[in-house]
Amino acid sequence: MAPTDASTLGELKESGYTVRTVKEELRANLMAKLRAGDDVFPGIVGYDRTVIPQIQNAILAKHDIILLGLRGQAKSRIIRMLPRLLDDAIPVLKDTPLNENPFNPITKQGREMVEEHGDDAPIDWLPRSERYGEKLATPDTTIADLIGDIDPIKAANLRLTYADEEVIHFGIIPRTNRGVFAINELPDLQPRIQVGLLNIMEEQDIQIRGFNVRFPLDVMMVFSANPEDYTSRGNLITPLKDRIDSQIITHYPKSIDLGIEITEQEAWQDRANGADEDVDVHIPHVFREIIEQIAFEARESEYIDQMSGVSVRVTRAALEDLISAAERRALLNGEDETTVRVSDLIQVEPAITGKVELVYEGEQEGAQNVALNLIGRAVKEIFTDYFPDPSDKEKGGRDAYSKVLNWFANGNEVELEQDMDFTTYAQTLDQIDGLKEVVETHTSPSSPSDTAAVMELVLEALHQNSLVGKEVSDGEQTYNDIMGSMLSGFGDGGFSEDDFDDEDDWDRL
Numbered sequence: 001m002a003p004t005d006a007s008t009l010g011e012l013k014e015s016g017y018t019v020r021t022v023k024e025e026l027r028a029n030l031m032a033k034l035r036a037g038d039d040v041f042p043g044i045v046g047y048d049r050t051v052i053p054q055i056q057n058a059i060l061a062k063h064d065i066i067l068l069g070l071r072g073q074a075k076s077r078i079i080r081m082l083p084r085l086l087d088d089a090i091p092v093l094k095d096t097p098l099n100e101n102p103f104n105p106i107t108k109q110g111r112e113m114v115e116e117h118g119d120d121a122p123i124d125w126l127p128r129s130e131r132y133g134e135k136l137a138t139p140d141t142t143i144a145d146l147i148g149d150i151d152p153i154k155a156a157n158l159r160l161t162y163a164d165e166e167v168i169h170f171g172i173i174p175r176t177n178r179g180v181f182a183i184n185e186l187p188d189l190q191p192r193i194q195v196g197l198l199n200i201m202e203e204q205d206i207q208i209r210g211f212n213v214r215f216p217l218d219v220m221m222v223f224s225a226n227p228e229d230y231t232s233r234g235n236l237i238t239p240l241k242d243r244i245d246s247q248i249i250t251h252y253p254k255s256i257d258l259g260i261e262i263t264e265q266e267a268w269q270d271r272a273n274g275a276d277e278d279v280d281v282h283i284p285h286v287f288r289e290i291i292e293q294i295a296f297e298a299r300e301s302e303y304i305d306q307m308s309g310v311s312v313r314v315t316r317a318a319l320e321d322l323i324s325a326a327e328r329r330a331l332l333n334g335e336d337e338t339t340v341r342v343s344d345l346i347q348v349e350p351a352i353t354g355k356v357e358l359v360y361e362g363e364q365e366g367a368q369n370v371a372l373n374l375i376g377r378a379v380k381e382i383f384t385d386y387f388p389d390p391s392d393k394e395k396g397g398r399d400a401y402s403k404v405l406n407w408f409a410n411g412n413e414v415e416l417e418q419d420m421d422f423t424t425y426a427q428t429l430d431q432i433d434g435l436k437e438v439v440e441t442h443t444s445p446s447s448p449s450d451t452a453a454v455m456e457l458v459l460e461a462l463h464q465n466s467l468v469g470k471e472v473s474d475g476e477q478t479y480n481d482i483m484g485s486m487l488s489g490f491g492d493g494g495f496s497e498d499d500f501d502d503e504d505d506w507d508r509l
Contacts, residue, residue, distance in 0.1 A: 010119025069250030072311025131179030201243035293378035317351035403434025413480035
């Protein structure tokens with residue numbers, strides 16, 4: 001309901017204002033938004049037919065909610081958007097500790113104010129921005145933090161006994177009375193602290209230190225949790241879980257396109273600030289797809305702990321690192337614009353290694369090797385959306401690259417440095433027979449820099465399909481004949497059948 005100009009209890013009565021509970025507010029305002037066709041959760045992508053309808057159903061049912069999902073699935077963002085469904089402002093008794101309903105105060109201070117001043121009791125209007133509270137659950141969280149405790153200093157200063165209600169220091173949940181309160185990572189709360197929430201969830205009241213005083217709270221409780229925490233770091237006690245009306249499962253983007261949309265929304269891409277040093281970095285769409293595919297590959301990798309999840313923060317940070325690598329190269333070469341390259345992808349490794357947890361086998365592989373493996377798999381997967389599959393001999397997919405492969409088979413190689421200027425980069429790639437022809441036959445690059453970037457993409461894809469060799473050193477990648485690359489690694493020790501784990505290797509030998 002819209003606020004009035006009332007500044008006293010009497011004026012509020014005369015205005016005809018009716019106080020609603022928090023859940024009634026949320027329900028009524030959600031109904032109005034749905035009927036008007038408004039976007040209730042703007043900026044939340046990929047949940048239109050799954051999570052968002054379930055949250056809306058829970059609000060319409062006046063439920064308390066827990067969002068259960070892996071890291072980086074927008075749980076906290078959704079929770080912090082719930083106060084948007086509250087009224088613009090609500091009336092509260094002025095200078096009372098618990099945002100008290102002027103028609104029904106719940107504390108001794110509020111009751112005495114109404115008894116003393118009657119209809120002249122002063123009121124304030126509390127905006128929705130001040131009706132949200134949040135606490136990150138940590139093992140050291142106490143009942144005093146959440147609910148409250150006896151304040152001996154207040155008792156001494158006011159010369160009150162511990163039996164007096166006024167010596168209570170209220171915790172963060174009571175102070176969010178008539179609002180929305182969220183606890184993130186709920187299972188990290190110690191079980192004995194979780195027990196303290198039971199009354200709030202069912203009876204909507206609190207008791208402090210055995211006081212024979214009932215404080216009926218009006219609060220919507222919302223929680224978040226990671227499924228791993230249900231059985232590992234912490235545990236959600238059954239009575240509390242039973243009192244949470246709706247458990248809603250979140251998820252990662254289900255398609256590359258949705259992932260791209262989320263990453264573009266979250267990543268810092270527009271870096272121009274009008275300075276002379278600004279660089280215009282162009283990102284061909286295929287590179288955005290590769291970045292997203294890295295996350296998809298990670299979510300299926302045997303080296304990565306899937307219980308911990310692979311956050312969408314991986315793709316955001318990876319795209320930002322990719323742009324920065326291109327930006328840095330352009331600055332070193334005095335260029336005003338550039339296009340991202342396959343050789344820039346190695347620079348997204350830090351965005352991966354810091355955000356995934358490895359299983360035992362992965363730890364032996366090494367985090368950096370796992371990251372590079374994921375990048376390679378992503379390139380290989382996305383490449384066939386644009387070009388013939390190099391691994392498909394029966395349908396002639398490999399024939400499209402015959403000139404390129406023959407060029408390398410004749411003992412040629414190319415060296416591509418990370419910081420190579422565009423002119424040198426393009427000239428180096430142009431040496432390879434048939435490479436530009438492959439690109440122009442199957443794609444339509446919009447500029448020479450795009451053409452060169454896609455030419456390198458073809459080389460990398462051929463390498464990922466074990467058709468072209470590759471040697472990597474600091475800041476430099478050398479593509480060469482696959483047989484020469486393999487045999488050079490054996491030295492004087494010869495080689496055995498175990499060195500050839502691909503049927504194609506024997507075919508070429």
